[in-house]
Amino acid sequence: MAGVNLSKIVKAYGSVQVVHGIDLMVEEKEFVVLVGPSGCGKSTTLRMIAGLEEITAGDLTIDERRMNRVAPKDRDVAMVFQNYALYPHLNVADNMAFGLRIRKMPGAEIKATIKDVAEVLGLTEYLDRRPADLSGGQRQRVAMGRAIVRHPKVFLFDEPLSNLDAKLRTQMRAEIKRLHNRLGVTSIYVTHDQVEAMTLADRIVVMNDGAIEQVGTPMELFNNPANTFVASFLGSPPMNQLKGTLTASGVRIGATEIKLSSAISSHAGRDVIVGIRPEHVTLSAGAQSSRLPIMLDLVEPLGSEALLHARYEDATMVFKVDTNGDIDHLSGVSEVHVPADTVKLFDAETGIALHLGA
Amino acid sequence: MAEEHTSAAGQPLQEAVIEAQEARRQGFNDGQLTRLFDHFKREWQVYAMLLPTIIWFLVFLYKPMYGLQIAFKDYSIFRGVAGSPWVGLEHFQTLFTNDQFLRAVGNTIKISALNLIFGFPAPIILALMFNEVLHASYKRTAQTIVYLPHFISSVIIAGIVITAFSPTVGIVNTIMGWFGLDPIYFLTRPEWFRPIFVGAGIWQEAGFGSIIFLAAIAGVSPSLYESAVVDGANRWQMMWKITIPSILPTILIMLIIRIGNVMEVSFELVILLYQPATYETADVVNTWIYRQGLQSGQYDLAAAGGLFNAVVAFVLVMTANTLSRRFSRTSLW
Numbered sequence: 162m163a164g165v166n167l168s169k170i171v172k173a174y175g176s177v178q179v180v181h182g183i184d185l186m187v188e189e190k191e192f193v194v195l196v197g198p199s200g201c202g203k204s205t206t207l208r209m210i211a212g213l214e215e216i217t218a219g220d221l222t223i224d225e226r227r228m229n230r231v232a233p234k235d236r237d238v239a240m241v242f243q244n245y246a247l248y249p250h251l252n253v254a255d256n257m258a259f260g261l262r263i264r265k266m267p268g269a270e271i272k273a274t275i276k277d278v279a280e281v282l283g284l285t286e287y288l289d290r291r292p293a294d295l296s297g298g299q300r301q302r303v304a305m306g307r308a309i310v311r312h313p314k315v316f317l318f319d320e321p322l323s324n325l326d327a328k329l330r331t332q333m334r335a336e337i338k339r340l341h342n343r344l345g346v347t348s349i350y351v352t353h354d355q356v357e358a359m360t361l362a363d364r365i366v367v368m369n370d371g372a373i374e375q376v377g378t379p380m381e382l383f384n385n386p387a388n389t390f391v392a393s394f395l396g397s398p399p400m401n402q403l404k405g406t407l408t409a410s411g412v413r414i415g416a417t418e419i420k421l422s423s424a425i426s427s428h429a430g431r432d433v434i435v436g437i438r439p440e441h442v443t444l445s446a447g448a449q450s451s452r453l454p455i456m457l458d459l460v461e462p463l464g465s466e467a468l469l470h471a472r473y474e475d476a477t478m479v480f481k482v483d484t485n486g487d488i489d490h491l492s493g494v495s496e497v498h499v500p501a502d503t504v505k506l507f508d509a510e511t512g513i514a515l516h517l518g519a
Numbered sequence: 520m521a522e523e524h525t526s527a528a529g530q531p532l533q534e535a536v537i538e539a540q541e542a543r544r545q546g547f548n549d550g551q552l553t554r555l556f557d558h559f560k561r562e563w564q565v566y567a568m569l570l571p572t573i574i575w576f577l578v579f580l581y582k583p584m585y586g587l588q589i590a591f592k593d594y595s596i597f598r599g600v601a602g603s604p605w606v607g608l609e610h611f612q613t614l615f616t617n618d619q620f621l622r623a624v625g626n627t628i629k630i631s632a633l634n635l636i637f638g639f640p641a642p643i644i645l646a647l648m649f650n651e652v653l654h655a656s657y658k659r660t661a662q663t664i665v666y667l668p669h670f671i672s673s674v675i676i677a678g679i680v681i682t683a684f685s686p687t688v689g690i691v692n693t694i695m696g697w698f699g700l701d702p703i704y705f706l707t708r709p710e711w712f713r714p715i716f717v718g719a720g721i722w723q724e725a726g727f728g729s730i731i732f733l734a735a736i737a738g739v740s741p742s743l744y745e746s747a748v749v750d751g752a753n754r755w756q757m758m759w760k761i762t763i764p765s766i767l768p769t770i771l772i773m774l775i776i777r778i779g780n781v782m783e784v785s786f787e788l789v790i791l792l793y794q795p796a797t798y799e800t801a802d803v804v805n806t807w808i809y810r811q812g813l814q815s816g817q818y819d820l821a822a823a824g825g826l827f828n829a830v831v832a833f834v835l836v837m838t839a840n841t842l843s844r845r846f847s848r849t850s851l852w
Contacts, residue, residue, distance in 0.1 A: 234751030
């Protein structure tokens with residue numbers, strides 16, 4: 162097992178810099194998820210850790226050994242690729258044995274290792290099949306098996322679930338989590354799916370435009386996003402963001418004033434962005450909540466919950482409310498109530514989170 | 520009084536039944552015909568593009584089949600194909616008792632075997648080598664140079680070969696002279712014909728033939744190589760364990776096609792390079808047919824030789840295809 166440390170890592174293709182000096186310490190046995198939109202540099206970062214991309218500047222250490230110039234095979238990492246990268250001409254057993262044979266492991270040992278891992282992954286009965294004869298989920302398991310058999314110091318996952326359908330993705334997500342709990346290998350996982358990031362990660366690294374926006378546990382990032390980008394990226398539906406102005410006791414959004422729990426009177430008049438999580442609003446008034454009148458646009462039932470698509474003045478918003486088994490009563494909703502302690506404030510210009518009077 | 524039944528269109532039922540039976544007899548009903556018509560109407564551009572190929576096949580491959588019957592006739596150009604009397608398998612009996620024909624069959628098989636052993640792997644090796652070249656402009660230049668001979672006429676190729684192996688001005692004999700070796704008139708020596716012929720064929724076609732394998736290599740997912748790199752494979756191992764197995768279906772398809780052409784040794788180049796002194800090793804079935812048919816006017820015997828060639832090729836391609844499908848899941852059809 163080993164920790165991975167990225168220090169001022171830069172990646173440039175000619176004059177175009179795509180990763181701008183990122184710093185990240187992944188602790189031993191930790192499961193870290195790099196998440197961000199397409200083109201944010203998360204896969205490039207992962208590939209630099211794997212050794213598939215050269216590091217332009219900065220230092221990469223694995224288990225306290227500098228790896229910048231070390232060949233991928235000598236980094237003791239195993240990678241699971243988005244398209245599984247299974248050899249189509251080899252059966253499952255041979256696919257899993259590929260790396261071991263390259264490393265000249267004795268045949269009997271290879272056989273025993275594959276047998277063990279196949280049992281863990283439920284692949285025993287498929288060992289003679291070729292990838293073309295497997296389902297997407299089975300292929301994904303083979304790809305993971307190929308990584309596991311090598312007993313590497315670090316697992317690298319490059320969007321491994323993105324080719325699966327939604328149901329299978331949920332299953333495989335749980336399997337990956339269980340596997341990590343069982344093996345305890347340091348893992349770095351890249352995804353653009355915030356649900357995967359929230360459910361799998363010990364810590365999430367939110368990346369945007371080649372830089373790290375915030376690092377923290379899933380709940381830290383969800384509850385205290387560092388900026389509007391993180392706030393909008395994590396959470397489904399994303400946080401509603403409205404323009405507002407601070408007053409002596411709260412924040413004014415258009416014609417409505419929302420009460421805040423913190424003392425912000427000294428900042429009155431400051432322009433801010435008000436963040437309201439869709440699931441934080443209620444349909445009935447509470448002791449410390451403010452009424453927000455809305456024009457209901459659409460109700461999307463999800464079963465126990467429903468999404469209310471609504472407009473307030475020029476802004477469009479989405480709220481998530483309990484249905485209590487019935488959505489008929491939701492069609493007449495004309496206001497929601499915003500609890501004072503759930504409102505997030507961000508600087509109107511920079512988008513950075515404000516912690517006023519805290 | 521019996522009531523006269525009518526169809527939905529007001530047509531007497533009996534008439535409609537007869538029409539339906541007629542349509543069924545012709546293999547179509549109204550719905551199918553309409554769908555077929557709609558299909559042609561919708562996709563006419565595709566069929567228009569297909570038409571030249573169909574015409575080519577009909578004119579050059581199917582229509583000549585009519586003439587195949589002269590292999591079983593005592594053909595005379597004055598009586599024509601239809602007017603010539605049938606002689607059964609007489610020409611085939613003649614063929615298989617003709618030493619020259621049997622020698623030609625033997626030469627064809629030997630030259631084809633050499634072509635398969637040395638000529639078939641050459642473009643694959645070339646493609647694998649090009650795939651390992653990392654310098655883009657060097658790769659492009661090298662590819663252009665090896666593709667070029669394909670675009671040169673066989674007559675020029677033969678001219679180059681004849682000049683290169685000339686005992687007086689040829690580069691081969693000149694080099695041999697530097698080492699004190701006596702000049703050899705290679706093209707008059709039967710033992711040299713096959714190596715020279717096969718070598719010239721490789722030089723002319725290996726480069727161009729490598730394109731299809733390069734295309735197959737380009738289709739191999741880069742993530743397979745990346746995965747192998749992380750697993751610790753070097754370039755040699757990646758070539759053997761990833762590239763070659765990945766392009767194996769293409770190799771097998773090309774092999775089946777090649778086996779189907781075993782009896783079709785490059786006729787032009789043989790005609791241009793051989794001479795009576797080298798007939799012993801150079802005369803192939805096609806050149807024998809050419810001499811019998813066009814030079815001696817024995818069209819019926821030549822047609823029998825040609826038919827024999829075609830039947831052997833058909834059997835070979837069917838066998839190769841079946842074996843390939845059984846053992847590698849790859850086949851032409």
